[in-house]
Amino acid sequence: MSAAAQSIPRRAPAQVMRLSRLGSFHQCRLSFMRILTRRMAGEGWTFTRPEFQIDDQGVGHAVYSATGPERSYSLVAFAHDLPDEQRSDRVIAEAWDATFALFDGVPTSEDIARLSRNVPLQEAGRVSESELTLSRANRSVRLWDHVVARLASGQQPDPEMIDSVGYLMRTTAVYGSGKFGAADRERIADRPEMQAPFQAEMLTVYLIRTFVRDLVTHMARVTGGAAAVPLDPGLARQLGIGNSTGLGMAPFIVNHPVLFNNWIMVREEALARVRSIETAQADEIDVFLDRLSRTEISVARWTSAHPLQIEKLAHLRADLVTLRHHLKDAPLQGPSPWERLVVWSETALSEEGQELIVSLILEPYAALVDGLSHCMADDDHAFAIDGAMPVDQARSLLRRAFGWALNIDWTARENCARAWYVSEEKLEPRLGERFDEPVAPYEQPLAPARDAAQAFADLADWPDDTPIAAFLTDHPEHRHTLRRAQLFRRAPYGEIRDNTIGASVLPIDMLRAKLSFFGATHFDPRSDRWVRICMYAGAPYPEDLRPETADAWVYPEAPP
Amino acid sequence: MTFSLNEAETMARKAARGAGYGWGLSEDAGKAVRWLCSQGFDGCAALAALLPASDGKNLFRLSPRVDRQPWTAADGAGLCPIHTGAALADRAHALPDTGQRLGLIRQPLLLLPFVAQVAAQRGSTMTLSCLSVQCVTNGERTSMTGSCGDIWPEARVVPGGTVGAPTPLLHRASPDPEVWAVLARFAHRTYAPATDESRARGAGSDLSDND
Numbered sequence: 126m127s128a129a130a131q132s133i134p135r136r137a138p139a140q141v142m143r144l145s146r147l148g149s150f151h152q153c154r155l156s157f158m159r160i161l162t163r164r165m166a167g168e169g170w171t172f173t174r175p176e177f178q179i180d181d182q183g184v185g186h187a188v189y190s191a192t193g194p195e196r197s198y199s200l201v202a203f204a205h206d207l208p209d210e211q212r213s214d215r216v217i218a219e220a221w222d223a224t225f226a227l228f229d230g231v232p233t234s235e236d237i238a239r240l241s242r243n244v245p246l247q248e249a250g251r252v253s254e255s256e257l258t259l260s261r262a263n264r265s266v267r268l269w270d271h272v273v274a275r276l277a278s279g280q281q282p283d284p285e286m287i288d289s290v291g292y293l294m295r296t297t298a299v300y301g302s303g304k305f306g307a308a309d310r311e312r313i314a315d316r317p318e319m320q321a322p323f324q325a326e327m328l329t330v331y332l333i334r335t336f337v338r339d340l341v342t343h344m345a346r347v348t349g350g351a352a353a354v355p356l357d358p359g360l361a362r363q364l365g366i367g368n369s370t371g372l373g374m375a376p377f378i379v380n381h382p383v384l385f386n387n388w389i390m391v392r393e394e395a396l397a398r399v400r401s402i403e404t405a406q407a408d409e410i411d412v413f414l415d416r417l418s419r420t421e422i423s424v425a426r427w428t429s430a431h432p433l434q435i436e437k438l439a440h441l442r443a444d445l446v447t448l449r450h451h452l453k454d455a456p457l458q459g460p461s462p463w464e465r466l467v468v469w470s471e472t473a474l475s476e477e478g479q480e481l482i483v484s485l486i487l488e489p490y491a492a493l494v495d496g497l498s499h500c501m502a503d504d505d506h507a508f509a510i511d512g513a514m515p516v517d518q519a520r521s522l523l524r525r526a527f528g529w530a531l532n533i534d535w536t537a538r539e540n541c542a543r544a545w546y547v548s549e550e551k552l553e554p555r556l557g558e559r560f561d562e563p564v565a566p567y568e569q570p571l572a573p574a575r576d577a578a579q580a581f582a583d584l585a586d587w588p589d590d591t592p593i594a595a596f597l598t599d600h601p602e603h604r605h606t607l608r609r610a611q612l613f614r615r616a617p618y619g620e621i622r623d624n625t626i627g628a629s630v631l632p633i634d635m636l637r638a639k640l641s642f643f644g645a646t647h648f649d650p651r652s653d654r655w656v657r658i659c660m661y662a663g664a665p666y667p668e669d670l671r672p673e674t675a676d677a678w679v680y681p682e683a684p685p
Numbered sequence: 686m687t688f689s690l691n692e693a694e695t696m697a698r699k700a701a702r703g704a705g706y707g708w709g710l711s712e713d714a715g716k717a718v719r720w721l722c723s724q725g726f727d728g729c730a731a732l733a734a735l736l737p738a739s740d741g742k743n744l745f746r747l748s749p750r751v752d753r754q755p756w757t758a759a760d761g762a763g764l765c766p767i768h769t770g771a772a773l774a775d776r777a778h779a780l781p782d783t784g785q786r787l788g789l790i791r792q793p794l795l796l797l798p799f800v801a802q803v804a805a806q807r808g809s810t811m812t813l814s815c816l817s818v819q820c821v822t823n824g825e826r827t828s829m830t831g832s833c834g835d836i837w838p839e840a841r842v843v844p845g846g847t848v849g850a851p852t853p854l855l856h857r858a859s860p861d862p863e864v865w866a867v868l869a870r871f872a873h874r875t876y877a878p879a880t881d882e883s884r885a886r887g888a889g890s891d892l893s894d895n896d
Contacts, residue, residue, distance in 0.1 A: 251686065253687075254687070254689070254856070254857060302691055303689030303690065303691030303692055304689075304691070304692070306686075306687070306688065306689060306692070307689060308689065309689045309690050309691050309856065310691070311690070311856070312856060508712075508716055508802075509774060509777070509802050509805070509806055510774070510775055512774070512775025512776055512777065512779070513776075513778050513779060546876075546877045547875060547876050547877065548876060548877055548879050549873070549876035549877060549878050549879055550879035552876065555877075557877070561882075562880065562882060563877070563878075563880075564877050566877075567875060567876065567877035570708040592775075592776075592779070593775075594772070594775035594776050594779070595751075597709075597771070597775055598748070598749075598751055598772055598775075601707050601709060601710055601744075601745075601748070601768070601771070602707045602709070603709070604707060604708075604709020604710055604712075604713070604771070605707065605708040605709035605712060606709070607709070608709060608712070
């Protein structure tokens, strides 16, 4: 690699922060799952299973401990016998096939007894500051039954079945950050292994995957007795953990503008660094081409029944063909190869394809990219308003962050057709039809652009040099918006540049943006506001986790 | 039962919103309660005492008229500490060295987190006092002599002072269950009643999960 001083700037927020582009993001080197597996492998974490007390009905508990240089974390897993009619991925469910907590340390039998009375109840129970996450999962019935039956009869499962489903269980929530009594983020934020975002949640899912493999093997042995065989390690590695994510995740990226900014800005910084490279070495080109080939395998396995995603996948598959042709005509050996590739992609490929290029060209450059993972958290929580800021400066910030929104007619039905609210029933965010349902009085502050336009209009008659504190005394209803506008100074990628309450808004775009940073693959929308994904498919299990296996696992190997 | 500070903040924010405060001020109320809990004060109780008194009132008349000395509310019930605290924090660098005098104010403990914000922004200690009660904070640690009580006839916020024996830093909130129930009752007002339509459409689709 030869990199001159960085010459290519980051892409502009106006280009990046559109919902359709955010909804086309893919995992990359900076994804939270890969940050975790790289760290655990690099530091030589050890993994044990101190308890596995599951009976012949598949009911009981197990403990999986992961130990790093300074501390241990333990997944406490409870397996249940759930009748089919109670199996629901919706957050309104009240029973699950398995429930989990991530314990801070190694639990005593008293801890396990306490957790056994609470964790199976999920939201209806309480955990404590000794727990970092609370989670639950349901089986994929068709794959679970198939795998148990095959293994019990001494056969391996059908690889095509494994391909088509991808996971034996899918989680329907992984709660952290103090929810339901768990430890606050502040309690763990200064630990190196927890500094990057969502590391406790990612560790939870990593250990759940191991538990699920062990549980299916156990059930096959119970069913088949001496005839049963263990799951082939190669097939096991292909299995991920599914996740079914609804609207709860969409408000998160609006409610945490600095945190979301940090994720996006770090990825854009990584992209700018790679685009600025003058020449690519042969081994770097090899890495890119290897990841591209493996992406072709992954995309071939990616299925969805949703019309929108079917269309996006068709574009992505066409993009991959176009890219192969392009690489023949414009080889990467020339000057500024990555910059040329990105510029070409912006007119030649769909947004799915463009964002895939972004992820792929980061792959050869661990040294340039991976260190940026330290800049993705937001543990500063700046909150105070600078009340001395003059009105004209506040106006200017609103114009920079929300200029696109200031001339929209926010009273037109199509521009404010939806309203985000929280339902009484399960205290979860929902999206309603403002003009058809009685939800407007309960609207959550999830339309920052509309609110900014209103604040901007109300600022019109105020003298330029008046401190914004005076305006806020008269207009406390704009306090939320002015706080956001001031955050924009250090979070230029913190605001989505699209209407989040318009008639055509697709919440799945917001879900995908967040899930792509987790490192999820195979996005499969089930509606415009609910998506299934796969996590850790291809990842090494604890016994195989080494620096050589810790990172590129997300790209499937070619079948032998 | 103890709660995480995140739970206390979230509950306080929703409760303030449920009592009619705007989203911005509700966020301030949430942060204020969280900070108080982390400094060993019962922030939840102070907010639970404040909200029933603010409920149904024109909140504008509980906010300080900042063009008068001392700052007072138009409503005879006295100043709301959330509005007053926000006004103080927004003027952190504009406060005169002689400080700011306040008239009748309810739940003055809730002012303290905002005074702490002022101290943090100015990089110096601040003193909040009324008669023999005195709180000194540098933003991160706080000392208090006496106890705040429900209402002060007047108050002063003055730059300077020395933090004495600081209150303990806590990482959990331990509100009285009745206090928590009051906050929960206000928070509940922010939830939309479920309808068949919202069940069916609001959250997802009716596809089967048994697959």
